[in-house]
Amino acid sequence: MRFKFELGENEKHTVEYEFNQLLGRLSIKVDDKPVQESVRLFSEPVRQDYTINVGQQEKYTVRIEKERKNLYGQINRVFINNRLTQFYQGV
Numbered sequence: 125m126r127f128k129f130e131l132g133e134n135e136k137h138t139v140e141y142e143f144n145q146l147l148g149r150l151s152i153k154v155d156d157k158p159v160q161e162s163v164r165l166f167s168e169p170v171r172q173d174y175t176i177n178v179g180q181q182e183k184y185t186v187r188i189e190k191e192r193k194n195l196y197g198q199i200n201r202v203f204i205n206n207r208l209t210q211f212y213q214g215v
Contacts, residue, residue, distance in 0.1 A: 125198055127212050135182045143190065145198060145215070152188070154178055168192055 128140040140153040145168070152160040152174060159176050171191045178184045187203040202210040 125212060125214055131178055131184050132182045135179055137178050139186055141188060
C-alpha cells in the first residue's frame, strides 16, 4: 500500500507512506527524507501506530495507524493533530 499527502498552508510538507505486506518493508518519508523505516519478516502485529512531528513554524503531529486484516490486506488511518483526516483500505 502506498499513499502520499501534503500538509501546511505557508510551510508545505509532503508525507509519503509505503508498506509492502509480502516483504514486510515499511517506509515513511517527509519531504523525500526517511523518518521511519523497518523490515518485519514474521509475526506482523495486528495493529501498529507511527507518530511523526512535521514542520517548524506550522507544527503538525501525524499519526498513521496500520491495522492488518485477517488474511491479507490492511487498513490505514491518518490522523493530523489527533483528527482523522484520511482512510485507506486495500492490499
